[in-house]
Amino acid sequence: MAKSPEGEHPHKAFGWAARDPSGALSPFHFSRRENGDEDVTVKILYCGVCHSDLHTAKNEWGFTNYPVVPGHEIVGVATKVGNNVEKFKVGDKVGVGVLVGSCKRCEPCQQDLENYCPKVTLTYNSIGQDGTKTYGGYSDMIVVDQRYVLRFPDNLPLDAGAPLLCAGITVYSPMKYYGMTEAGKHLGVAGLGGLGHVAVKIGKAFGLKVTVISSSSKKESEAINKLGADSFLVTSDPAKMKAAMGTMDFIIDTISAVHPLLPLLSLLKMNGKLVTVGLPDKPLELPIFPLVVGRKLVGGSDIGGMKETQEMLDFCAKHNIAADIELIRMEDINTAMERLAKSDVRYRFVIDVGNSLSQ
Amino acid sequence: MAKLPEEEHPVKAFGWATRDQSGHLSPFNFSRRETGEEDVKFKVLYCGICHTDLHFIKNDFGLSIYPMVPGHEIVGEVTEVGSKVTKVKVGDRVGMGGIYGACGSCENCDNDYVAYCPKLIETYNGIDHDGTRTYGGYSDFMVANENFIVRVPDNIPLDAAAPLLCAGITVWSPLKYFGLGEPGKHIGIVGLGGLGHVAVRLAKALGSKVTVISTSPSKKNEALGHLGADSFLVSRDQDEMRAAMGTMDGIIDTVSAAHPISPLIDLLKTNGKLVIVGAPEKPPELPLFPLLLGRKAVIGSCGGGIKEMQEMIDFAAKHNITADIEVIPMDYVSTALERLEKGDVRYRFVIDIGNTLAATKP
Numbered sequence: 001m002a003k004s005p006e007g008e009h010p011h012k013a014f015g016w017a018a019r020d021p022s023g024a025l026s027p028f029h030f031s032r033r034e035n036g037d038e039d040v041t042v043k044i045l046y047c048g049v050c051h052s053d054l055h056t057a058k059n060e061w062g063f064t065n066y067p068v069v070p071g072h073e074i075v076g077v078a079t080k081v082g083n084n085v086e087k088f089k090v091g092d093k094v095g096v097g098v099l100v101g102s103c104k105r106c107e108p109c110q111q112d113l114e115n116y117c118p119k120v121t122l123t124y125n126s127i128g129q130d131g132t133k134t135y136g137g138y139s140d141m142i143v144v145d146q147r148y149v150l151r152f153p154d155n156l157p158l159d160a161g162a163p164l165l166c167a168g169i170t171v172y173s174p175m176k177y178y179g180m181t182e183a184g185k186h187l188g189v190a191g192l193g194g195l196g197h198v199a200v201k202i203g204k205a206f207g208l209k210v211t212v213i214s215s216s217s218k219k220e221s222e223a224i225n226k227l228g229a230d231s232f233l234v235t236s237d238p239a240k241m242k243a244a245m246g247t248m249d250f251i252i253d254t255i256s257a258v259h260p261l262l263p264l265l266s267l268l269k270m271n272g273k274l275v276t277v278g279l280p281d282k283p284l285e286l287p288i289f290p291l292v293v294g295r296k297l298v299g300g301s302d303i304g305g306m307k308e309t310q311e312m313l314d315f316c317a318k319h320n321i322a323a324d325i326e327l328i329r330m331e332d333i334n335t336a337m338e339r340l341a342k343s344d345v346r347y348r349f350v351i352d353v354g355n356s357l358s359q
Numbered sequence: 360m361a362k363l364p365e366e367e368h369p370v371k372a373f374g375w376a377t378r379d380q381s382g383h384l385s386p387f388n389f390s391r392r393e394t395g396e397e398d399v400k401f402k403v404l405y406c407g408i409c410h411t412d413l414h415f416i417k418n419d420f421g422l423s424i425y426p427m428v429p430g431h432e433i434v435g436e437v438t439e440v441g442s443k444v445t446k447v448k449v450g451d452r453v454g455m456g457g458i459y460g461a462c463g464s465c466e467n468c469d470n471d472y473v474a475y476c477p478k479l480i481e482t483y484n485g486i487d488h489d490g491t492r493t494y495g496g497y498s499d500f501m502v503a504n505e506n507f508i509v510r511v512p513d514n515i516p517l518d519a520a521a522p523l524l525c526a527g528i529t530v531w532s533p534l535k536y537f538g539l540g541e542p543g544k545h546i547g548i549v550g551l552g553g554l555g556h557v558a559v560r561l562a563k564a565l566g567s568k569v570t571v572i573s574t575s576p577s578k579k580n581e582a583l584g585h586l587g588a589d590s591f592l593v594s595r596d597q598d599e600m601r602a603a604m605g606t607m608d609g610i611i612d613t614v615s616a617a618h619p620i621s622p623l624i625d626l627l628k629t630n631g632k633l634v635i636v637g638a639p640e641k642p643p644e645l646p647l648f649p650l651l652l653g654r655k656a657v658i659g660s661c662g663g664g665i666k667e668m669q670e671m672i673d674f675a676a677k678h679n680i681t682a683d684i685e686v687i688p689m690d691y692v693s694t695a696l697e698r699l700e701k702g703d704v705r706y707r708f709v710i711d712i713g714n715t716l717a718a719t720k721p
Contacts, residue, residue, distance in 0.1 A: 291659025300650030
């Protein structure tokens with residue numbers, strides 16, 4: 001007979017879980033494994049609220065295995081390290097992102113691309129190497145193989161740095177892969193939410209000209225004055241969209257809802273590249289003609305490997321890049337999720353787990 | 360008042376044109392410019408019929424201007440060269456594809472990406488620098504700047520080489536640009552028509568392992584036996600497609616009819632590229648999970664540069680690669696277009712302009 005979440009592992013754990021597609025989260029008792037030789041036990045201090053958490057809590061992608069404890073932008077302190085762990089010691093500030101396991105043997109794993117391993121174990125809603133379900137960072141502690149634990153840089157704020165563990169790497173990785181690091185090139189960032197606002201900051205740090213592309217003008221002043229974007233384009237303004245046609249080398253499309261690609265593709269120069277990192281629950285329509293006559297590219301990208309994630313954290317620390325956050329208490333998570341669904345956040349909620357998660 | 364096509368330019372020309380979307384072509388008198396100091400004038404011997412000709416004749420893209428003389432897979436013999444021309448001389452065999460002119464100074468022109476110059480002038484249905492319309496290769500001769508002409512090597516049959524000027528370069532360019540045509544790479548070719556069959560030959564000669572992906576099992580023997588592909592996948596066979604998932608570095612999709620691309624994306628390895636060179640009208644669905652979870656990309660490609668075209672045709676001549684063609688007389692063209700629409704050709708019609716056009720003059 002299957003064990004209950006509380007009885008599966010030796011160490012009691014506590015968090016908040018969604019139990020059905022309403023997505024409503026509530027207190028949840030479960031358990032974590034013994035800290036093995038390769039493991040690091042992390043006391044969780046902060047956890048960012050990623051849109052993926054909302055998609056999963058509500059089963060919008062169709063593969064949620066309830067109950068689910070979301071959360072994959074985790075920052076905390078190491079409280080125990082296994083015998084083979086040399087990278088970390090007790091007391092170190094650490095981060096855990098979107099993955100907690102992979103096969104370690106396949107070609108992607110050998111190339112530091114654990115995120116593309118066909119047997120990747122995600123931080124939540126996934127089946128671990130031991131056959132049990134993984135539970136995420138809306139909880140008091142987590143036990144993770146050292147390979148999937150990040151060193152959290154000293155000069156990054158713990159709370160505002162948490163979203164980098166998913167949002168940060170999600171935009172950093174394609175920016176490196178597609179060569180969006182050449183100073184002077186023009187990057188469009190479609191969507192100004194958790195991912196978008198970090199993309200603007202990282203883009204500016206790479207020396208790019210950055211234009212934010214949005215469906216409404218309400219974020220314009222902030223984009224320019226606070227985030228440092230060079231310009232702001234509202235997609236419903238036909239004259240401005242026409243003037244911007246064929247001006248961008250790259251676009252990072254962070255929009256999490258279904259949206260038309262044609263207007264974005266028209267903004268690209270010939271040979272331009274649009275990389276989509278959002279995951280709407282339905283497919284998009286792909287206009288072929290503009291791709292063919294412009295040799296344009298639409299590519300996807302999914303977080304990044306562990307080595308690159310560490311590189312990204314160090315890069316952000318060097319350039320003083322962290323997320324703009326709204327810190328919330330654990331018990332306010334459901335309200336936060338409702339607001340997130342309406343994009344009513346500047347620009348990431350982060351749960352103050354350390355100070356507000358109590359049984 | 361606008362001049363008649365016959366009067367626009369000083370040199371009389373003759374060809375076949377369509378005057379509307381019906382797909383019916385007929386004899387047409389027009390004119391071409393004098394041979395300028397950088398120009399090459401060549402008599403047209405053969406012209407391939409590209410599926411794009413059909414699209415433009417029927418105004419599928421909404422861009423057609425009538426009367427239209429189609430044809431951009433043109434081969435012939437030089438009859439006159441301007442004083443500054445160094446590339447070719449009178450008597451040389453030459454070819455010309457879909458590019459008649461470009462700005463010459465943008466980033467794309469500088470890098471031999473001339474197909475993507477924003478000021479590109481097409482060989483037909485384009486607007487020339489002087490504001491007049493361009494007329495294509497279903498005609499007796501062409502006049503073009505030497506920068507847009509390629510030499511056709513002596514050892515390649517002219518008629519079977521004609522389709523290389525569009526079909527050939529269209530598949531060659533992405534094979535090279537995206538690193539898909541090289542030893543160690545496994546690529547899929549979707550569709551076995553004018554583009555597809557040339558793609559198989561070129562890719563094999565470049566050293567890639569080639570799998571043909573088709574809706575019709577009947578093309579299997581041809582793909583493996585005659586064209587030399589390594590394997591054949593029937594796209595409607597779910598078991599075959601599943602077994603091939605995650606095995607291809609790239610796919611060149613030549614199919615011009617609407618079709619789903621989701622199963623093709625699944626065939627790609629991580630970092631794999633689906634390059635689309637056909638132009639289906641209806642946008643397919645783009646599934647995001649498979650795209651993201653393998654860092655895959657969908658890219659369009661259209662023609663290629665002129666240096667690239669010369670490199671391709673020299674390579675084809677060296678490896679004895681030409682198209683499989685059905686040579687037709689000029690007055691068969693409307694029937695050929697009807698058959699092309701139904702995919703009833705192995706694999707390209709080529710009009711024998713040199714021997715059959717003149718006889719159709721009224």
